[in-house]
Amino acid sequence: MKNIKFKLIGVLILVALVVGSCKKWINTDINTSPDSPIDVPMSSLLPAVEANLAYNTIGGNDYTRVTTQWIQQFMGIARQSQGESNYIWHDGDVDNVWNTTYAFSMTDLKTLISKSTDDPTYRGIADVLLADALGHTTDIWGDIPYSQAFQGVNNLSPSFDTQDTVYNYIYKLLDEAIAKLASTTTVVRGDLIYNGDPALWLKAANAMKARYLLHLSKQDPGSYAKALAALSGCLASNADNMQLVFLNQQGSQNPLYQFMNQRGDIAMHQVFMDTLKGRGPDPRMYVYASPGADTSDLYQGAGWGSTGENASPPGPAVASPAAPVYFITYAECLFIKTECEFATGVAESQVKADLVAAVGASMDQFGVYDATYMTFYDAAIQQPYVTGPVLFHEIMMQKWIALYNQGEAYVDWRRTENAIGLSPNPNPATGSKPGIPRRFPYSLGEKSYNSNTPTDVDIWQRVWWDKAPK
């Protein structure tokens, strides 16, 4: 009997052990992935956002490669790119750029902003980047979700803010950035653009403010004066350019280089190449384009309907492995200045001097500054007929050339109501409306899962600031 008692006690101990450990056993703390952090420092968020913005939004193959085809810098010669040049651009085609901008860049920037309450440098950087991301998004899509966005499952259908509201958010962000960045000298880590230097970011914030003020020039003629004012304290040389430099190593290469390397499908547009050639040629032609297959005419563009066998591919300035993606440049600041001066009635001699400086800055940016050429150019625009609309046309032509492979050039084309005088594709895809497209369709994903997404939108409609001329 003693034996039985022992054994029963043993069983009871075992039961107690096993059942008692049950509670500790189910420790839901172990349900946290060891492979992915729940929180990360700002220095890890920032480089990812910058790289993604540069690769997918600012210099991305959906945003920039498509819009620069529409303004005839590039020509799609095969597959989907051919369709893009023929104005085939559907809701499903923009899912990637929409998703990466919202669910990656802007979401992380919101996180960065909430984390940087006590860090003016990070806060200022995040504000500038978010303002630019928002700007790019609203410029191509018009009304977009912002005030109700980024709430996860708490709001599955964020409403769409009108574009003028979004612009107010952009200005607010930039004003805050300017205030924060001016208040600090602390250099932060993880910044691929300016190595965390708040002084340079302050210049970029001012430049951005000028750019986004100018965008409203059709809605508000006062924009020119405001933009001009904002330019004080902006980028002062090409060394200040806000750009992300890529590297010539696997997985770190420029997006257009990767596209040309892995897909091809685009070439220089005949309209753009003819313009460059007709200007001397403009020395930038030799870096904007690479020699084509036709040895008798190495630099030529692909015409409408061409499959571009002999056309020049994009050159090292934009499509080499380490070519930078430009967020905003010194040259653009000078062009903003030139245009605003012109619009606000500053003497044309001053405007012309600024134009020469802007063109020179652009050539310098691409390492092909040519003093001789500039002397000729200066003389050329001093001709008396270069005045009024002719001068304005020349300013915008030069900005179009300078902002090669930048989405901003597409904003200018719409904002100036085609000041550079492009003719649309004479044989666009079946079902196309007349003219060059003026916006992107809303993404298929957003349309499918956010019931607030406007449905009656096509790519020929105008966004709010792109007011149709009377």
Next chain:
Amino acid sequence: MRKFTIFLAFLFFVGLQGVFAQTRVVSGTVTSSEDKAPIPGVTIVVKSTTIGTTTNVDGKYVLSVPTKYNILIFSYVGMKTKEVTLGESNTLDVVLDPDIMNMDEIVVTAIGIPRETKALSYSVQEVGSEDIQKAARTDIVNSLTGKAADVQVISSSGMAGGASYLQIRGVQSITGNNQPLFVVDGVPIAGSETGGANPNVAQGQGVDGVGFSNRAVDLNPDDIESVNILKGGAATALYGLRAASGAVVITTKKGKATTGKKIAVNFGSYVQFDQVSRLPARQQEFGQGSGGNWISGNKFSWGPKLDTCRMSKTNTDGGDWANYQWKDFDVDGRIVGQSDPNAQGSVTTYDPYDFFQTGVTTNNTLALSGGSDVANFYFSFSDNQQKGIVPNNKFRRNTFKLSGETKLSDHFKISGSANYIITAGDRIQQGSNTSGVMLGLLRTPPTFNNAAGYQFSSNYTLPDGTLLSDWQNFQLSGGDPTATGLSGDQRGYRHGIYYDNPYWTANMNKYHDQVNRLIGAAQVDYYATKWLNFTYRIGIDWYDRKINDDLAIGSSTQPTGWAKRGHELSKIFNSDLIMTIDKDFAKDFNIKFILGQNMSENYFSSLNAQANGIVIPEYYNLNNTANISAQEQTTNYRRAGIYGDATLSWKSMLYLTVTGRNDWTTTLAEGHNSFFYPSVGLGWIFTQLPGLKDNKVLPYGKVRISYAILAKDAPPYNTKTYFVAPGVLDGWTTGLTWPFEGNNGFTLNDLAGNEKLKPEKTKSLETGIDLKFIQNRIGLSYTFFRNEGTDLIMPVPIAASTGFTSVELNAASILTWGHEITLDVIPIKSKNWEWDITVNFAKINNKVEALAPGINRLFLGGFTGSEIDAVVGQPYRTIYGYDWKKDENGNVLIGDDGYPIMSDNESALGNVDPDWTMGIGSNLRWQDLSLYFLIDIKVGGKMWDGTRGALDYFGTSAGTLNRGDSVVFSGIVESTGQANTQKVALTQDWYQGVGSGFVGCTAPYIEDAGWVRLRTLTLSYDFTRLLHKTFIKGLTVYFTGTNLVLISNYKGIDPETNLLGSDNAQGVDYFNMPGTRSYTVGLTLAL
């Protein structure tokens, strides 16, 4: 530490052994009432104790019985179990009656609890060791084919070590694992493909790379005594959430008390020859080239008709052949027109299928077992070696198993087992992968000789006289795939490395993986009183898997060479504490009550490092590269459960079973992680009614019904949102990788976690009837089941403006219902003749009732344009792709050019799962000669024949022999609304446009994948009777043929295939490895 405590408690028990109670010695003889002959091997157990023995060859036994016990239980297979109360006498002779009804048949059910079949309110099917042996398959999963109703087995291919997919009663989960839980001797093990520690995640092998094994392959089929398949909710309710997709309960062989003999030796050996069973039909009439012209190096076989051509070994400019640019590729010469002045002989064609070889498998198992009435042991060693049908495809498995059992006292029994397994595979690149064997092989034009060498010989010397290796030559060429005539370069029909020459793939690209695995279990049984006992069982399944994945410099997928090293570690820990009460509490009432507690933990981790850019050729080491990246992954979760089971029986006629289980899991947030689910079942053996009892026509009849609710937790780590390494990708390029420019980066994951996730739920209803007619000669069993899964977890896409693109939600529901019929007939049973037939029939229907709101379709796997999707309102696994454009009446619309028009939108093109399946197994014995066959029938079920779709495009398929023929496509001309009458030619343009499944319409390449096959044919002779007087206790020699006959309308390889291996997405054939037909000769020997 916790485990250590448990272990201490365990030792404490072991220390308690000793002191046996007062005993008396009882002896006697057991005979049969049928022929009065003594029965050897009868099990005799003192009721409510561990004490027992077996009768010797003369039917005699001797047993020490503690004086306080007085009931002995005598049991023997095929005899009715008898309980005898001891009287004064110490001699007890017993006569056993044959049990023709098999009423006392015992099956192993959930948690390893043996139960009488008659007491069950659900269907359980058992596959015995003989059936497993007859199948002669390396993988136990394959042995289950056709052996039970509603158990679907799909081999991914006939490759050595290839995976098999096992599914019981259709699907219960949308994106989770739909394969059953594997349990060996009460211990759950990792059974599915790699990553097995996480059964919630279906780990497919993807559309490219190599085919993996499912980890059930590690079990030695020869060690298995029986496999019980638990199908429905009531059957698996006690296992809880782990067995929501059914359970395969494996019982391994144990040592038996061998009175009068020390050790029993069993030896089994077979050799098996595998051949490719079916291959896609190719054309041999048209040569390489395009537009009817022969073009060297062209990717197509749309060249000239070969009977109008001749060979020429003169250069194109009439010059010396030695100067011919492609002479190393066109080894037989150029193909020229018959009137060409340099024409020589007729054109040589090649059968690329010569590439395949006869596979050889050898399998040897040696088992030693023995024991006494207090202890027994079983030891086995096995060696299985396979050489595949593709050169250098190998698989090898060695298993060591040791198990034993000791009775420490009248009340204690301790048992344990350890199974050590080494499995290694040399696997071959396959599928949608330009290094895949079938891709290169099937696209090769009939005029190109792959076998003339896959690699150019080295003959290149540097100016200083240094002889370069092949690889250095290749490096010098800059790896340019279009570079020609280079030594060391790959010799492929496209003059470069667009696709690997299959011989190159088999010889140069090596994938080797090795698994070391230990499955161990220990169990203590404590018989506290006559009606109460306790069992404590602890088990572990531990394995590590090492992977070496090497691609040679010059391979198409990795032109600069590639080395990958992977290491996976999987651990499953499981413990059960079970209390059983078995008591008659009134005259006709018995209650059996089980209370249990379960704890389990699954841990899986992997570390992978890969590098491209091999520096020293053919030296595969991470140090030999310049560009290394590495990833680590860990998965860990725990579960605990408390369960109870009460079976109340009345007069052996009515059986009511009620179970309940409460589970706790770590994969759900607190507040959602505890859940209870019940089951209730009723069985009524109506033949026990007074009027029906002991009637001759229908001696046994039972109706049963059960209802259960099952739950399944979430995959781990889905309750939180994480920061992840950013994939900066634009859909056009390979994008940016991290670390980027020396920075590590993180982004908030696009998939939002959800702490409100709750368990998936399945409501399972099952009802059926079991009948046995005419002295058990005919058995008929019918089951209907209906499983409704709700709250199924899936990543639901959401608008990106929320900051995420998807979130894990309890969103989907799926309904599965079906009918199962099992028929057993024994037409002949006599001394010399015996014939039995077993038919298993199953028809399953299922329907995806809902996905998430606004989501109509969910991608499960496959390729864009030929996807396997879950579509609302359609069966799970619907093939989705492009059909012809049709009018409202379903007529194909024809364009003005006379060709049909392809639809702009994808639509549902068919269901992968079969309409019904049937297995017909039969055993015919005449004296010692037996013939067994198993016919496997699968009716319905579609497969995407992507291989044919691509080969039509490339012009190598037999289907393109009709090139140039004129046809009238039937349909309505879209512009006129009239029936089409326009004759058009089947041109290369047609086959390279919408007419091929490669770039065009998917629908013509959706094929019926049903079959009728002679799955197994076994002829065996049992020499035991002849050898009666010798030391040999048993000898059987057998011949088995597998897949000897295959009848199928499928146009490609054996339709029992799947590109994605053991994955939820089935029905994808894209350059899959072919299946096999096998011939096996083997013997089993007992000493």
